[in-house]
Each structure stands twice: as C-alpha cells, then as structure tokens.
Amino acid sequence: MLRYILKRLFAAVPVMAVVALAVFSMMYAAPGNPAAIIAGDTASAAEVAAITAKLGLDRPFLERLWVWVFQMLMGDFGSSIFSGLPVTTMIGQAIEPTIALTISTTLLAIVVAIPMGVIAAWRVGTWIDRYIMLMSVAGFSVPVFLVSYILVFTISNELQWLPVQGYKPIADGFIPFLRHITLPTISLGFVYIALIARMTRAAMLDVLSEDYIRTARAKGLAEGPVLFIHALKNAAIPIATVIGIGIAFLIGGVVVTESVFAIPGLGRLTVDSVLRRDYPVIQAMVLFFAGIYVIINLLIDLSYALFDPRVRY
Amino acid sequence: MGGVLLAIIVVLIVLAPWIAPFDPMEIDPIMRLRPPSTENLFGTDALGRDILSRVLWGGRVSLFVGFTVAVAATGIGLSIGLLAGYLRRGDEVIMRVMDGLMAVPGILLAIVLMTLTRGSITAVVIAITVPEVPRVVRLARSLVLSVRNQTYVEAAVAMGTSEPRILVRHILPNVAAPLIVQATFVMASAIMIEAYLGFLGIGTPPEIPSWGNMMAEARSTISIGLWAMLFPGIMLALTVLAINLCGDRLRDILDPRLARRI
C-alpha cells in the first residue's frame, strides 16, 4: 500500500513538471507587464522599463525559468510582485474559504444526489426517474452566477434570512460560518448534484441487475436495505470516482461563486493574479491546483480498496 | 424533447438577420434600461440596445463557439488518441502532457489562455478547446485500445489489410458513437464557459454580442434591469439543456451499452 502510494506520487513528478513548464511559458508569452501596472496609466515607457529591470523581468526566458525552478527546489516559492507577501502566505490565506466551500458543497451534493440517483434507478423508466433526470440535466444548464443572483435577491434581500456576502471562518463560530457559506454552497451545488445523481443512477442500474440483489430480494429483505446497503455499497466505486472528479471541477467553479459572494478564496486569488500578471503567484497557484488534482486522484484509487475488498494495492 | 427545443432555438438564431427587430449594436443612451414593452419585447440594456435582437444575434456566437469547440476538441482529441492508442507513437509522453493539462482546472487554463490570445472569437474558441482536449484524448485512446484488441481487428491485421483501411473500416466506426455523445457534452460545456469568461470580463470581444457578454454587461445593473441578464440567461439555459438532452438521447440510441454510464 505504502509502496503504491509512493510510486503514484513519484509518477506525479512529470505531470507537475509539464504543468510548471506550460504555465511558465504561457506567462512569459502573455502580453502585459506587472511593471506597467505598478507604474500606472500615466507612466512613460522609460519609467516602466526601469521598474521592469528592477523586477528582473527583462531577463531571458531560460534565466528566469532557471531562477524560478532553483528557488522552488530550495523551498522558496517567491513573493507577490505587488504586495510583497510570500506566495505561501497568500495561498495560506485563501485556502480555508475554498476548502470549506468545496467540502460543504460536496457534502450537500452527496446528501441530496445519492438518494436522488438511487430512487431514480429503483423506479427506472417511471415518471419519478424521468423527473429526477430532467432536474439533474437542468442543474447542468443554468450558469452558476445566475443561480447565485437569484438566491441573493430572494433569500438575502427579500426574506433577509441569510447574509448577502462574505465569509466567516469556522473559528468565529459554527453558526456564523454556516450562515455565510449556505448560499454559495447551494449555487455551486446544482451542477455537482446533477453530476453525482446521474452517476449514482447509472451505477445502481448496473448493480440492480446482478444476481445477488435478486437473491437478497428473494430472501425477503426490505427494499430500503437492499437499495441503500447492498446495492449502493457495490455501486460505490464509480460514484467515488465522479465525486473525486467533481472536486477538481468545483475548484474551477469557485472562481465565479467567490467573485459574486466576495469570498476571499483561491479562485479569486488566481483570477486576480492572472489579470495583473503576478507571475510568482500564478505559477505557484497552478502548481498547487495540479498537486491537489494528483492527490485527489490518488485518494479515489485508494478508496476503491475501501469499497471493494477484491482491490488490493 | 431536447431535439425539438434545439431545433426551435437554431431556427430562431439562423433567422436573426431577418427577424431581429433592431440592429444589435446600435447604441442609444437615451433608450437605456427600458423594461420589456411592445416595442422592445425583451427590454433594452444599459446602452439602450434592444435585448431581443441581441439575444438572437448573440445566440449565433454562443452556438458557434459551442459547435466549433466541440468539433475542434473532438477532432484534435481523436487524432491524438489514435496516435497514442493505435499507432502507439509517443503514447507515454502524450499521456503525461494530457495528465498535466487535465491537472489544471479547465476554467483557469482558459483564463490564462485568454490573456495570451485575446482579441477575437478564435481566441475564445482556442481558450475553451485546449482544456477540453485531454478529456477527449483519454476517452478516444481507451476506446481505440479496447477495439484494437478485438478479434476482428486482429483478423484484419492478419489478412494484411492496410493500416488506413483498418482505421477507417474498423476502428473509427467503433469509437465514433461514444465520441459523438461526448462532443455534445463538450458543446454544452463550451457554451457555459464562454458565459463564464464573459462574466469575468475577459471573454468574447465586446464588439460581438454573445449571451456571455450580455450577461456580463448586465451584471452591474441587475437590480434595476433584471431583464438584461434574465433573457440571455434563460436562452443559454434552454440551449444548454436542449443540447444535454440531445446528448442523452443520442447516447441511448447510438450506444445502449454506454447508456448506463453518466
């Protein structure tokens, strides 16, 4: 098991290298210059050139790449060109809101989507099935920001049940945390619920036609236990896979949600850095996302062993 | 149902030059933010442009982006998938690069690409296509690998059939169905990402009306001119819904085996 994990982590090294090189090259080629942003919109070319030189951004490609890689190998991910704060600090600040939002959305999606999928599979072909499936396709089809606005205007503005915007860390108390994270979670949840519900239904359909389910039913077990214990356990692997894929997907989705609800998370930090060409931050962020992706995929594979005793690493 | 809906939308959009009541680009600040009326059925936006006309014209752009991305991503993905899965050339390297691309959240990659290649609708298509390609490659490669080992393919190889012929006669027909189904989902997702890029202010050029642009522009006036966001939003949702439903249906017909999957 440990050997397997190490092997997988080692295999991730080329992936990360590809990501690092690709992002570095794209940032190098992108028009725009952070020095011009520092100098502002009334600066002359000479001023901008002076700042560019001070930042070392006039150096050749290979030299800049080497400096970056070398510093990273020494454990230094650099600092923001603008704020001067270490990139690790900035990611550290932004990580909690995004992780909290990802976890809450995943939990919401699992709690809602799995019963939806199971029921649809159980009543396959009936109007219940069709209705649930239509709802889940519809969940894919509405832009996240539109859902967000509708929620803000109804729940927050009209009914005044929940705050309009912002994020409260769990350290400030669970209730304030929950009140702030509910609307972003719901708006982000739609797509994700749709994804998991569809997968659950498909996996359950496969399992429900198996012999042992028929046996269990023949033995006179109630439908509830048959569906939610026997069948669901055996349908777990594809569901776990799609939950994992969904988490990577969510990290992209938070970009929009964080912007609407003013949540100081990773999505906003990345967009902000890209638009302002804060190279050290962008490069570190993308590597960080890639790292999360690798780890999630590893966790999915490990979870197979949990759900299916035949799988051994 | 999806098909009918999609057909209606496509017809409306194709007819835009004839049925749109106004020039979608005509700015008239005096007419700004008029609510829906008999003159402007969907109201006007913050620059006084007719929203119905813009929704019709904008649909062309959104559908164009969706369709082009679907075709491009599938074409490129299939080619790379064949290269890796059938010819087995550079398989290892290709798959590592694809892993790398997939490891970056799609929308972020698209945002980075937009800063790189700004200024045209082509740039939008490229920025949305690139993140979609690896997913297609993976699917294509795994399909090719499984078909390749089927007895009839091995028989064809043994009989000395030429490689291009095997590709066209045996491999492509067998991988086509799942890829076509996948393409519909890529199309739906591309239309959505176009809207997200517009929302972040870095999407389709503002000269070209698209649903994404319209919603982005309506963002700051949503509390006093909800219609400016709602109509393109509804059209986009209906279109994406219709495409997704078509994709589901297509999958049921083309590939009953796959129908059990997502």
Next chain:
Amino acid sequence: MMTSTLTVDAFAQATTLKAAVHSPLRIIDPVSNVARITQMHGYMVYDTLFSLDANGVPKPQMVGEYSSSADGKVWTFKLRDGLAFHDGAPVTSEDAIVSIERWSKKDPMGGALLAGGSFSKVDDKTFKLELSKPFGLVLEALGKPGTYAPFIMPARIAKTPHDQLIQDATGSGPYIFKRDEWVPGSKTVYVKNPKWVSRSEPTSFLSGKKEANIERVEWVSLPDANVAMSALQAGEIDYYEYPPMDLLTSLEKSKDVKLVKVDPVGAQGWIRPNHLYPPFNNEKARQALLLIVNQEDYMRALGAPTAYYHPYCGAVFFCGTPLASEVGTAPYKKADLNKAKALLKEAGYNGEKVVVYHPTDVPDMDMGAKVTVSLMRKAGINVETIPMDWGTFLGKRLNKAPPAEGGWNVYASLDFGNNMMTPTTNLSLITACDKATAGWPCDEEMEKLRAAWLAEPDAAKRMQIVNQIQERFYKIVPYIPTGQFVRPVAVRTNISDVNATFIPVFWNLKKN
C-alpha cells in the same frame, strides 16, 4: 450578565467600520504607484507636511512653524511636537527630507521643486529648503493631494529606490496598517494609532483636525456591485465607496443609507488619440474628435443621474475648481457630426482603419470605449477595436508601433480631479513628445506655458496662463474630455462626519 454582553457587543460594533472599496489594496507604496486605492491607503497611514484646505490653500499639517526669506529663496520648516511613527520612533527632519526626495523623483511638481533647490537638515526637527530661484508653489507642492502625495515615511523606508516598491507601511498617520491581517485582493485592516496627535484647527478639506474616532477600519472588496449594494442596505457594511452611477437612485431611496459627495469635483472621462500616426497626428482630426463627442451620451451611458454630472464641461482643469475656465470651449459645446466629417476630410482621412484599444475588465473604461467606438462609427470612421484586459492594456499602450503593426490610434480612459486639476499634475497634458505619456503629443508652446504656470508666484497671473493653456489645448487637442461626473459614496445613516476631502479618508468619521 445579559446586559453586559450586549453593551460589549454594541461597543465592538460601534468601533469597527466596514467599507467596500472600489478595488482591493495590492500595492502599499503610494509614491511608486498611482492606483487610487494606494493613495487612499497613503492617507490612512501617513501624514503630510502641508495639506490643502477647502479653498486650495496649503495649511501646515506636520509642520508647526515655517518661514521664508524675503526673496523667497530660503524656506525653513519646523516639525510640530509629539510626532511619532507607528513603531514609536519620533519623526525627524531627516525622515522628512528623505521622503520628499524620494517623492520628487516620481512627482512632476516635486521634480520641478527640487530641480532648482535642495533640502538640508538644521536640527532634529528643523530643515530648510534653498532654491536657486523663487518657486511659486512651494507649499502647494508639499501639500499636494492625490496621486503622488508627498507622504512622510521613516528615512529607513524612504531610502528605497523610487522604482522599487516599499514593503513596510510604517507611517505617522492616524491609522496603523495591520499587515498580518492584510489579504491582498480582498481585505485590508487598519487600527487607530494610539499615539496620533491631531491638530486643533477646524477641519477644512484635508487640513485641520483629523481625529481617528473609529477603532478599526476594514476595507473589503466586493466585486459585484449589486451584492455590495445589498450588503450596505442590510448593514453588513457601513460604507460603500464606489457605487456604480446606475445604482445611485436605488441607494438614495433605501432607508438607512445616504449619499455623500466626498469628492465634490469628481472624475473626467477622456479619449486619448495617438499623436504619432494618421489620422490623429493632424490636429484637425483631433478637433474632429472633439466634435464627435457628445458628453451627455457618455454620462447617460454611465447611468449617472442628472444631479451627478455636468451636461457639458470643457474646462481642462475641471469644472468647479479654482482653475475652471470656459476659454476655447465654445465651438465644441454641441457635437456636430457633419463638421467633424468635414474636418476629418481636411485632415486627409479617407476611411483608413483606426485601431481602438478596449480594456474590458474595468467597467468605466469599458463603457467609455463602447460609446467612443459607436460615435466614431457614426462619424464615418472605420474603427477596429482590440479588446484586452487592463493588465495587457497598460503594457501595450506604451507600444509606439504604427496601428497596423500592433500599435493603436485611440483609447478611452478617465481620471480624477485631484490628479488633473493643475497644469503640472495633469499628466495627460504633457506635450513633451517622447517624454509625454502614451499618445505622445508634441507641442513646445504648451510645455512653455505649463512651465510658466509653475514658476509664476502671482495667483492672478497664473490664472491668465491657465486661460492661455486652455486656448492652446483646444487648438492642439492633446486629449478629448468626454464629460465630468461626481460619484458620491454611500454610507449608512449612522455614519456621520463624512467630509469633502477629494479622496475618501476615514478620519473624523463617527459611527453612532
């Protein structure tokens, strides 16, 4: 028990002010960076030697006593007692001198001041300025508001080269920057400076009494305007610095919210033509742009209610300022497309492609570009727009290549009165060819007039020069004003003492 908790809560509530600001603070160096948010940050943490009052007259701020020799060539300044930086160190004359010197390398007014003079230390609190020839605006320069304000920092920080950003926000101003709570891109926190000593004169504009009444000021960035408005209405924030003009009417109507004109002068939009290439290397073509622009179109497109904009403002140094003038504006008050077309023809324009740079992610600039493009097309100009994000724009704008090879002909922007209201601080007015800002206007006459204004000690004569400048402006047209509007701040009604200060400041504010 119950009551005491409530009081503590109420107390904590009353002393924190949450403000939604137009942009998150990303750079903390107000001398190297011109971003308005960085200037606002400057006024939180730093103090200045002099500050302007409501009549534009410089009043001593950090300086206690000062004097000048009869010939105006030697000035002596003495810092007032009790000034200390946030780290506890007293403010010395060395700090003041090093800070002014760093500032003078960035600021044109500071540059002009120190071009003919130098500062020297007399004792720990006293320093003097010796000039080779009299300079009309010594105190105005030292009390200059807005972009490149001469903030006083500790000498150890001010020694940083001017083209490198400082990383330490230690100042002597009313608020202390909480670096450990700073989340660049979304949140900035300031706490009251316990050692702050306010002056006692009545507050007037940026001068006089500046009291830090609020214990803690939090700036948050709410990228979505409607969410910000809702947050203000719900009391989640107390202060909304930059409401879109479109929402003013809704805000005016909502209870518990009031609008305050912190910046009574406001901002002007303008179009910058590239003076290097046809058609706009010809002044007739630039005059044609003046005739194309219907300022009211721009103002309406921004959604400004009529009370918040001038139907027409042609004053180069803004309407409603000491230097406001009508000279030269008469032919351009009304847009006239036919006349514009004729002028374009005279300028030799014949349907060639005109490239417009269009930054799409800054709403005000986006709107400006859209209206400009639409008006130019109506005048028969063959426009091609190149959309880009603001970060790309700032870099590409400096590209001197011909428009067909990646350069540009026109872009639209806007700036605030506190930056543009004098001939020296209005950087877009520089016509020094290569040394001018992007657009590179070239006119010796204008440069002479600008220099003459700065050197002229007599206020009445300065105003004459202003009129000459404006006359020249409407002949050579360095840029085209597209209208002046005032954007008020929206605050909860329990916030009082929000004064007119040009740039939003958070001293003197009270939360009841």
